Amino acid sequence: xxxxxxxxxxxxxxxxxxxxxxxxxxxxxxxxxxxxxxxxxxxxxxxxxxxxxxxxxxxxxxxxxxxxxxxxxxxxxxxxxxxxxxxxxxxxxxxxxxxxxxxxxxxxxxxxxxxxxxxxxxxxxxxxxxxxxxxxxxxxxxxxxxxxxxxxxxxxxxxxxx
Amino acid sequence: xxxxxxxxxxxxxxxxxxxxxxxxxxxxxxxxxxxxxxxxxxxxxxxxxxxxxxxxxxxxxxxxxxxxxxxxxxxxxxxxxxxxxxxxxxxxxxxxxxxxxxxxxxxxxxxxxxxxxxxxxxxxxxxxxxxxxxxxxxxxxxxxxxxxxxxxxxxxxxxxxxxxxxxx
Numbered sequence: 001x002x003x004x005x006x007x008x009x010x011x012x013x014x015x016x017x018x019x020x021x022x023x024x025x026x027x028x029x030x031x032x033x034x035x036x037x038x039x040x041x042x043x044x045x046x047x048x049x050x051x052x053x054x055x056x057x058x059x060x061x062x063x064x065x066x067x068x069x070x071x072x073x074x075x076x077x078x079x080x081x082x083x084x085x086x087x088x089x090x091x092x093x094x095x096x097x098x099x100x101x102x103x104x105x106x107x108x109x110x111x112x113x114x115x116x117x118x119x120x121x122x123x124x125x126x127x128x129x130x131x132x133x134x135x136x137x138x139x140x141x142x143x144x145x146x147x148x149x150x151x152x153x154x155x156x157x158x159x160x161x162x
Numbered sequence: 163x164x165x166x167x168x169x170x171x172x173x174x175x176x177x178x179x180x181x182x183x184x185x186x187x188x189x190x191x192x193x194x195x196x197x198x199x200x201x202x203x204x205x206x207x208x209x210x211x212x213x214x215x216x217x218x219x220x221x222x223x224x225x226x227x228x229x230x231x232x233x234x235x236x237x238x239x240x241x242x243x244x245x246x247x248x249x250x251x252x253x254x255x256x257x258x259x260x261x262x263x264x265x266x267x268x269x270x271x272x273x274x275x276x277x278x279x280x281x282x283x284x285x286x287x288x289x290x291x292x293x294x295x296x297x298x299x300x301x302x303x304x305x306x307x308x309x310x311x312x313x314x315x316x317x318x319x320x321x322x323x324x325x326x327x328x329x330x
Contacts, residue, residue, distance in 0.1 A: 071313075074309070114302060115302060118302035118303070118305070118308065119318070121305050122305050122308035122309045122312055123309070123312050124309060124312075124313065126313065127309070127312045127313045130313075130315065134315070
């Protein structure tokens, strides 16, 4: 499953805003964090603002602020603003799609699409924020464990450079 | 571009007063609770199944098996939700794990943490029974309950449900 660049940027941005709903965050700050141009990001943020997911504030300390309900808004709600997942393009025909093999392959691809859509439609931003927290905690614990192991190894091998 | 998601900003939520104030007790089901369980299920699914629930009660509610649990949430003397599950062993090589196969909260008592408390209670029972993993399975179209389970930390597991039509 690959999401288009704008969709990924929208998800990154929305999750940044939702992680601290009281704070106005400048577009430039998010652009720098995700290594994209502020100009490109501004188009994405404008769309999110039009959808009522974020709201903008002008002037000093301006930027964008989360304006939705993180317990209700799903990943799919954001994704659908930028792309149609699994939607068939009526003008596009794949080679061999009318053959028995092509039809069978379409069934398999449709199964994958349906699972992906269900996944995105059932993960709210609040759930994502908890997942991010859990992953960060696990990463920190692993790093701390690694540091302890390295320290033990250094103590066990005092003559060796590390 | 698509239109604004209708639920993007959330909305007012109706709550049953007792559930909303936190006066909820989680306890094993009793025979007298069965009518309320049948009513909640019928309200949610639109299909009354009294005989089915009698069978479920006989199997899970009598407390004869340590791994089987049928718990209810009671608020203000009324049953407002229930959860049912059991410990399953070695299905297709899976080490023993807790399995939740039903959870429901009366629509008027939702958004008050009742479902989370029911799930936490049955998970505590699973831990007491010696397992450290809980699984469930439901329709991918059931976004409401899928969202609930995901909000509690559940993710897609390593097992894939399969089915086929049985020819006559």
